[in-house]
Amino acid sequence: MPSPRPSQRGVATYRRHLMGGALAVLNKIAQSRVIDRFGIRKPTERVVFEATKTGFRTVGAVSRRFTRKPSSAAPARLHNRTNDLFDLTPTDDQEMIVGVVREFARDVVRPGAEKADASCATPDDVLEQAQELGLTLLEVPEDAGGLGAERSMTTAVLVAEALAHGDMGTAVACLSPASVATALSLWGDGPQQQTYLPSFTGSEIPAAALAVAEPRPLFDPFRLETRAVRHDDGYVLNGTKSMVVRAADAELFVIAADLDGSGPALFLVESDGGGLEVEADPSMGLRAASLARVICTDVRLARHALLGDARPETYAECIRLGRLGWCALAVGTGQAVLDYVIPYVKERQAFGEPIAHRQSVAFMVANIGIELEGMRLATYRAAARAEQGKDYAREVGLARRLCTEHGMRIGTDGVQLLGGHGFVKEHPVERWYRDLRAIGVMEGGLLV
Amino acid sequence: MINLEPTKKMWAFVNQAHQVAAEFVRPLSRKYDLAEHAYPKELDMLASIVDGLGESGQGQGAGAKGVRRGDNGDDSGIRNGSNMASVLSIMEMCWGDVGLLLSMPRQGLGNSAIASVADDEQLERLDGVWAGMAITEPGCGSDSAAIQTTAEVDGDDYVINGEKIFVTAGDRCDAVVVWASLDRSKGRAAIKSFVVEKGTPGMRVERLDHKLGIRASDTATIVFDNCRVPRANLLGSPEVEGDQGFAGVMQTFDNTRPLVAAMAVGCGRAALEVTRDMLHDAGVEPDYDRPPHLQLGAAATYLAMEADWEAAYLLTLEAAWIADNGKPNSLQASMAKAKAARTANDVTLRCVELAGSVGYSEHELLEKWARDSKILDIFEGTQQIQQLITARRLLDLSSTELR
Numbered sequence: 001m002p003s004p005r006p007s008q009r010g011v012a013t014y015r016r017h018l019m020g021g022a023l024a025v026l027n028k029i030a031q032s033r034v035i036d037r038f039g040i041r042k043p044t045e046r047v048v049f050e051a052t053k054t055g056f057r058t059v060g061a062v063s064r065r066f067t068r069k070p071s072s073a074a075p076a077r078l079h080n081r082t083n084d085l086f087d088l089t090p091t092d093d094q095e096m097i098v099g100v101v102r103e104f105a106r107d108v109v110r111p112g113a114e115k116a117d118a119s120c121a122t123p124d125d126v127l128e129q130a131q132e133l134g135l136t137l138l139e140v141p142e143d144a145g146g147l148g149a150e151r152s153m154t155t156a157v158l159v160a161e162a163l164a165h166g167d168m169g170t171a172v173a174c175l176s177p178a179s180v181a182t183a184l185s186l187w188g189d190g191p192q193q194q195t196y197l198p199s200f201t202g203s204e205i206p207a208a209a210l211a212v213a214e215p216r217p218l219f220d221p222f223r224l225e226t227r228a229v230r231h232d233d234g235y236v237l238n239g240t241k242s243m244v245v246r247a248a249d250a251e252l253f254v255i256a257a258d259l260d261g262s263g264p265a266l267f268l269v270e271s272d273g274g275g276l277e278v279e280a281d282p283s284m285g286l287r288a289a290s291l292a293r294v295i296c297t298d299v300r301l302a303r304h305a306l307l308g309d310a311r312p313e314t315y316a317e318c319i320r321l322g323r324l325g326w327c328a329l330a331v332g333t334g335q336a337v338l339d340y341v342i343p344y345v346k347e348r349q350a351f352g353e354p355i356a357h358r359q360s361v362a363f364m365v366a367n368i369g370i371e372l373e374g375m376r377l378a379t380y381r382a383a384a385r386a387e388q389g390k391d392y393a394r395e396v397g398l399a400r401r402l403c404t405e406h407g408m409r410i411g412t413d414g415v416q417l418l419g420g421h422g423f424v425k426e427h428p429v430e431r432w433y434r435d436l437r438a439i440g441v442m443e444g445g446l447l448v
Numbered sequence: 449m450i451n452l453e454p455t456k457k458m459w460a461f462v463n464q465a466h467q468v469a470a471e472f473v474r475p476l477s478r479k480y481d482l483a484e485h486a487y488p489k490e491l492d493m494l495a496s497i498v499d500g501l502g503e504s505g506q507g508q509g510a511g512a513k514g515v516r517r518g519d520n521g522d523d524s525g526i527r528n529g530s531n532m533a534s535v536l537s538i539m540e541m542c543w544g545d546v547g548l549l550l551s552m553p554r555q556g557l558g559n560s561a562i563a564s565v566a567d568d569e570q571l572e573r574l575d576g577v578w579a580g581m582a583i584t585e586p587g588c589g590s591d592s593a594a595i596q597t598t599a600e601v602d603g604d605d606y607v608i609n610g611e612k613i614f615v616t617a618g619d620r621c622d623a624v625v626v627w628a629s630l631d632r633s634k635g636r637a638a639i640k641s642f643v644v645e646k647g648t649p650g651m652r653v654e655r656l657d658h659k660l661g662i663r664a665s666d667t668a669t670i671v672f673d674n675c676r677v678p679r680a681n682l683l684g685s686p687e688v689e690g691d692q693g694f695a696g697v698m699q700t701f702d703n704t705r706p707l708v709a710a711m712a713v714g715c716g717r718a719a720l721e722v723t724r725d726m727l728h729d730a731g732v733e734p735d736y737d738r739p740p741h742l743q744l745g746a747a748a749t750y751l752a753m754e755a756d757w758e759a760a761y762l763l764t765l766e767a768a769w770i771a772d773n774g775k776p777n778s779l780q781a782s783m784a785k786a787k788a789a790r791t792a793n794d795v796t797l798r799c800v801e802l803a804g805s806v807g808y809s810e811h812e813l814l815e816k817w818a819r820d821s822k823i824l825d826i827f828e829g830t831q832q833i834q835q836l837i838t839a840r841r842l843l844d845l846s847s848t849e850l851r
Contacts, residue, residue, distance in 0.1 A: 081449070083449045083451040084451075084455050084456055084457075085451060085454075085455050085526050085527075085528050086451060086452060086453060086454045086455065086528050086532060086765060086769050087449055087450060087451050087526045087769075088450060088452075088766065088769065089449070089450070089526060090449075090450060091449050091450075094450075154449075154450045218739070218741055218742060219739070220738065220739055220742050221739075222737065222738065316737060319737065320737070338842075342842060342843055345843070346843060346845075354849075356843050356845060356849075356850065357845070357849055357850055357851075359832075359835075359836070359839075359850070359851075362835075362836070362839035362840075362843060362845075362850050363832075363835045363836075363839060365839055365842055365843060366786075366835040366836075366838035366839035366842060367835065369783065369838055369842045370763075370783045370786055370787050370835075370838060371759070371787075373759075373763060373766070373780075373783055374756075374758075374759025374760070374762065374763055374787055375759070377452065377759065377762035377763060377766060378755070378758050378759055378762060380450050380452055381452035381453075381758075381762060383450070384450050384451045384452055384453075385452075385453070388451070393736045393737060394736045395758070396736070397736025397737060397751065397755075398736070398751070398754060398755040398758045399755075399758075401740065401751055401752055401755035402755045402756070402758070402759055405752065405755070
């Protein structure tokens with residue numbers, strides 16, 4: 001049940017502020033079955049998207065009927081927030097939302113991570129529970145059925161960080177539809193929002209993915225080989241996108257393509273419009289996200305498939321907000337490594353004492369802590385600037401550099417500290433090692 | 449609400465500090481690097497300006513007022529206060545010159561110690577005194593519990609004997625805060641800090657060191673030979689009471705480490721800015737959006753340096769913010785100093801490399817900053833000591849478990 005919207009025609013009209021938004025999230029959670037289900041329900045049977053199926057191709061998933069709603073109504077947008085104090089305290093609302101996500105990550109995501117990694121899929125019930133937490137609603141304006149009154153990249157970053165503390169691959173699978181909902185909220189025009197957003201604010205959230213990366217070395221997201229050519233009254237799309245999250249199940253894609261040689265733009269592509277093929281692309285890590293390539297062959301799109309105005313600044317924002325999301329995941333997984341190695345090195349004995357008593361070991365732990373905190377602060381700064389409408393290109397670029405470099409260092413030190421035990425799947429550090437290599441490689445996929 | 453920009457109320461103050469650094473400090477930088485041990489007479493006027501900044505309400509001069517927590521009784525809401533102002537102003541002054549900042553009258557590290565642990569009577573009596581800090585000895589550095597200098601009670605006085613080295617501003621200051629043991633058989637618990645004013649019989653400045661960097665700042669060896677100071681000059685409690693007392697004197701470092709981190713952030717930024725200008729003149733423009741591997745190596749190197757600098761800057765602000773809000777910041781202070789100091793050293797050295805023979809030459813200040821930055825990873829606790837503290841805190845291990 002979507003929560004009731006305040007009347008816009010009464011004597012006094014109320015806009016839902018973030019407080020109201022948070023209460024609505026809590027209400028939704030309280031009504032949902034997630035709480036009851038934590039760790040109880042068996043994962044439902046599903047066709048797994050196994051590693052052995054590399055090369056297996058399928059046509060795009062059958063999508064629901066997204067019926068275009070022609071409308072002259074203005075699109076709904078979120079406002080910027082402001083604050084004039086250096087402050088690292090989350091708001092009470094953020095505490096509540098992130099608290100619930102953290103529990104979900106601890107009780108559902110982490111216990112299921114090993115299996116999700118092995119089967120290259122996040123179980124449906126985990127995805128459903130994640131959606132019941134309202135993840136797709138956070139960045140959608142309330143006028144469009146979401147929960148937001150103000151933009152809150154910091155909330156989105158905190159949520160992504162908390163989820164990735166459970167498992168990065170699962171977090172990516174859970175957040176992928178939210179990235180498309182956020183893209184529609186940020187750049188969709190009135191008809192696009194009314195056509196697609198109701199699906200993301202309803203009860204059955206479609207799988208959806210933001211596809212930017214392309215499979216070639218030295219990929220530059222600002223120079224795409226996937227091309228959209230103007231044709232008749234629309235576009236024809238050709239090219240291959242890689243690392244597309246849950247592409248086989250996705251009903252709606254936002255695909256980045258070069259528009260007539262004039263630079264990158266974003267297109268809304270429904271999965272069963274013809275011309276799409278999905279090829280499983282199991283990778284080093286993020287396996288729970290069921291990564292795949294999407295091959296577009298003469299995909300015909302209507303004129304209104306163009307998302308946003310094709311201005312370079314819009315596309316740059318998409319890339320930056322995506323990178324910010326990956327930074328948040330790196331911070332969450334980095335924290336998972338730190339939290340795991342601390343008790344391990346205090347218990348593991350060598351030469352008659354815990355290895356934590358040796359400086360060479362202890363200093364590695366210290367450096368994980370130091371660099372992780374730096375990554376976190378740089379990520380928060382970028383997010384806070386973004387939500388306040390300030391320039392944040394520099395901050396995202398630097399945060400990404402830190403999270404790529406030190407995130408991977410944390411991943412490799414996590415394995416190193418466990419020695420041979422870190423190399424085997426008895427411990428999660430080898431998975432975190434594989435996942436953390438994605439930071440700095442991945443483009444798109446997320447949007448905070 | 450999460451926001452990592454310091455309050456706009458500080459901008460005017462920080463901007464003033466920047467003007468002082470740009471117009472006053474930086475232009476003197478090379479002069480006193482070359483004229484080691486010459487007293488920078490311009491600093492007397494500058495000190496008055498800095499005192500004025502401190503009096504203007506917002507500012508805390510160069511940070512020597514130390515950290516006094518929970519003393520203004522207002523617990524309502526989040527504060528950006530004196531600690532934040534201190535680190536921000538130190539960043540600006542050290543963007544100008546680290547050595548000259550360390551030579552700023554009445555802004556010594558000893559002043560931080562006094563401000564942090566002195567009682568109200570001492571605070572009043574020592575107001576306006578320029579105080580250096582004398583801890584290190586020829587036989588001990590990081591292991592400050594091993595100091596040999598003694599302070600014996602004799603009537604109403606303490607009699608101090610020993611030799612202290614590496615006393616920053618030791619020649620120019622009005623007084624030094626000396627660490628000495630009341631009873632060497634009782635270990636670290638007996639270590640106390642004493643204020644010894646210049647001119648006290650039995651105290652003499654033995655010599656000044658010639659150094660790799662921060663040459664504008666004098667570094668002295670001071671000998672105490674039956675040097676008699678009144679009992680009232682002991683800072684903190686005179687009781688030898690287990691490890692508590694030593695923890696008290698060590699706490700001074702929680703307060704000075706964010707300041708040293710801020711020095712590193714300022715010095716690193718100076719090098720980054722000059723290097724960026726040089727890259728620009730050479731036709732290289734680092735791009736925050738493009739993948740670094742698609743940019744020139746110099747641009748990618750620059751971006752990697754700026755990223756680490758950003759982490760250092762934010763960790764320093766975090767440590768100050770925690771102190772401003774009345775919470776213990778020992779972990780964050782050590783993290784900030786570890787990250788900022790190693791980053792400043794790495795950044796300044798790599799900037800010299802990028803700038804080539806121009807960077808290596810005395811024509812520019814890059815080579816000087818690369819020399820200055822090294823001390824920041826050593827004094828007030830070396831890189832290794834910061835890592836040790838960070839590790840003990842994260843692992844919850846004692847100093848006997850993790851040595």
